[in-house]
Amino acid sequence: MHVVVVGGGFGGMAGAARLAKLGHSVTLLDRAPTLGGALGQLTHEEFTFDTGPSTTLLPAVVRDLFRKSGRPLEREVELVPVEVIREHRFTDGTSLSLTGGSRAAQKHAFEALGAGLGSQWVAYVDELGEVWERVRKDYLERPWDPALAHRDAAALLKARTTLARTFRRAFGDDRLALVAGHPFTAEGHDLARVPAWLGTVSYVEQKFGAWTVEGGLGGLAAVLTKRLATRKVDVRTSTPVHDLVVSDGRVRAVRTDAGDVEADAVVCAVDPHHFPALRPLVRRTTSTSLPTLTHLGVAGELPAWVAAAGETVLHGRSGEPTLVLRHGGSAPDGHAVLTVQHRGPATGDVVELLARRGVDLRGRVVTRLERSPADLAEAWGGSPLGMQWRGRATVRRRLGPTTPVAGLYAAGAHATPGAGLPFTGLSGSLVAQAIGPA
Numbered sequence: 107m108h109v110v111v112v113g114g115g116f117g118g119m120a121g122a123a124r125l126a127k128l129g130h131s132v133t134l135l136d137r138a139p140t141l142g143g144a145l146g147q148l149t150h151e152e153f154t155f156d157t158g159p160s161t162t163l164l165p166a167v168v169r170d171l172f173r174k175s176g177r178p179l180e181r182e183v184e185l186v187p188v189e190v191i192r193e194h195r196f197t198d199g200t201s202l203s204l205t206g207g208s209r210a211a212q213k214h215a216f217e218a219l220g221a222g223l224g225s226q227w228v229a230y231v232d233e234l235g236e237v238w239e240r241v242r243k244d245y246l247e248r249p250w251d252p253a254l255a256h257r258d259a260a261a262l263l264k265a266r267t268t269l270a271r272t273f274r275r276a277f278g279d280d281r282l283a284l285v286a287g288h289p290f291t292a293e294g295h296d297l298a299r300v301p302a303w304l305g306t307v308s309y310v311e312q313k314f315g316a317w318t319v320e321g322g323l324g325g326l327a328a329v330l331t332k333r334l335a336t337r338k339v340d341v342r343t344s345t346p347v348h349d350l351v352v353s354d355g356r357v358r359a360v361r362t363d364a365g366d367v368e369a370d371a372v373v374c375a376v377d378p379h380h381f382p383a384l385r386p387l388v389r390r391t392t393s394t395s396l397p398t399l400t401h402l403g404v405a406g407e408l409p410a411w412v413a414a415a416g417e418t419v420l421h422g423r424s425g426e427p428t429l430v431l432r433h434g435g436s437a438p439d440g441h442a443v444l445t446v447q448h449r450g451p452a453t454g455d456v457v458e459l460l461a462r463r464g465v466d467l468r469g470r471v472v473t474r475l476e477r478s479p480a481d482l483a484e485a486w487g488g489s490p491l492g493m494q495w496r497g498r499a500t501v502r503r504r505l506g507p508t509t510p511v512a513g514l515y516a517a518g519a520h521a522t523p524g525a526g527l528p529f530t531g532l533s534g535s536l537v538a539q540a541i542g543p544a
């Protein structure tokens with residue numbers, strides 16, 4: 107069978123590698139000159155910055171992808187654990203280091219914020235272990251099948267409870283909600299519209315920790331590109347797809363400047379809103395908005411507490427943006443890289459804002475690159491953050507892994523419960539299972 111994968115971000119690459127291994131003839135089309143989408147790196151004046159992800163949860167997803175598509179990951183690149191997943195600095199001057207892999211360490215850290223908060227936090231996370239097992243088995247690791255799914259899994263996906271409501275019940279302190287809600291607020295979601303079962307991200311953080319690659323996680327894109335070549339995937343970069351050709355309820359081809367590329371099956375691993383043929387299928391969904399990124403090349407070192415954490419969150423008072431700091435990438439000797447992410451209009455210069463929040467880099471910034479939400483959408487052809495959560499209905503209003511069009515499948519952030527390499531990587535496995543061996 108000839109399968110055309112549209113979009114070579116992590117989701118599309120994961121699907122293409124697995125489908126090729128299953129014996130299909132696979133063509134991967136991407137509008138950009140290189141593959142990876144948000145997973146990648148940008149070099150500017152001797153500084154290399156991760157453009158999107160700098161750490162990943164659930165390393166098993168990346169390892170499984172490599173093992174199932176050829177040589178294991180360890181033969182290509184080493185995933186290294188990041189001890190402090192996130193450093194939170196709250197507006198009242200208190201702080202929390204969220205470590206991965208240990209319930210006891212998390213309990214201790216939250217207890218230091220206030221008496222009883224450690225118990226509140228672990229009680230919240232403990233309950234999510236069972237939820238994770240259910241959702242993982244029936245929804246994330248195999249295509250949803252109501253006939254096979256446990257009734258608890260169906261009930262979880264249908265439940266009205268949201269994260270905002272759960273946090274009000276579970277936490278007696280706003281800082282706990284800021285920590286548990288961060289993965290979603292950073293992606294622009296409204297916690298009052300995110301289903302409560304997605305709190306499982308906190309469980310995954312506690313249980314499996316965060317991981318990265320020396321020199322920046324974005325380096326994984328080049329390794330995967332190599333894997334696609336090994337698997338003989340026909341990769342065509344600088345090839346934007348303008349629409350899908352659908353007739354009699356079946357997808358027949360994808361439309362490019364060079365003509366139609368015929369296919370027995372198509373995997374859409376980009377924002378489906380782009381394609382006129384798919385818009386009616388996703389009309390009740392919207393894509394998540396993008397943040398602003400400022401990449402800074404800095405002389406000297408970063409503060410030790412910033413350098414030690416995979417991510418640092420400097421919470422803002424009301425009306426001020428929360429700043430998210432990452433340092434994935436590489437710099438010349440005696441220098442460091444820092445990427446600052448924020449949402450909404452800037453309330454001043456980022457370097458000044460950082461200084462006011464305890465990260466004083468003034469006089470040490472040797473290079474600087476601003477990327478607005480519009481710049482990022484142009485570079486990535488849409489939002490790598492997937493669909494905006496609008497309550498439980500988003501699960502069925504989204505496409506993927508199968509769709510109502512015969513021969514059409516969906517992978518990537520728009521086809522999964524959210525952004526992130528774990529979900530998008532699993533989406534590649536789901537389309538491969540749905541299509542099956544050649």
Ligand SMILES: Cc1cc2nc3c(=O)[nH]c(=O)nc-3n(C[C@H](O)[C@H](O)[C@H](O)COP(=O)(O)OP(=O)(O)OC[C@H]3O[C@@H](n4cnc5c(N)ncnc54)[C@H](O)[C@@H]3O)c2cc1C
Pocket residue numbers: 112113114115116117118119135136137138140141142143144145157158159160161162163345346347348375376377380399447485486487488489490491492517518519520524525526527528530
């Ligand atoms: C700033 C930022 C930080 C992030 N940090 C993390 C993190 O720390 N950890 C983590 O796990 N995740 C993180 N994520 C999320 C993660 O990067 C994404 O969810 C994931 O990479 C999305 O992969 P994807 O394949 O769905 O889409 P994308 O990465 O968006 O890839 C889509 C691909 O499709 C191509 N394309 C688009 N339109 C067309 C078209 N019409 N024709 C042909 N090709 C097309 C694009 O060129 C691109 O290569 C972050 C995202 C962002 C934006």
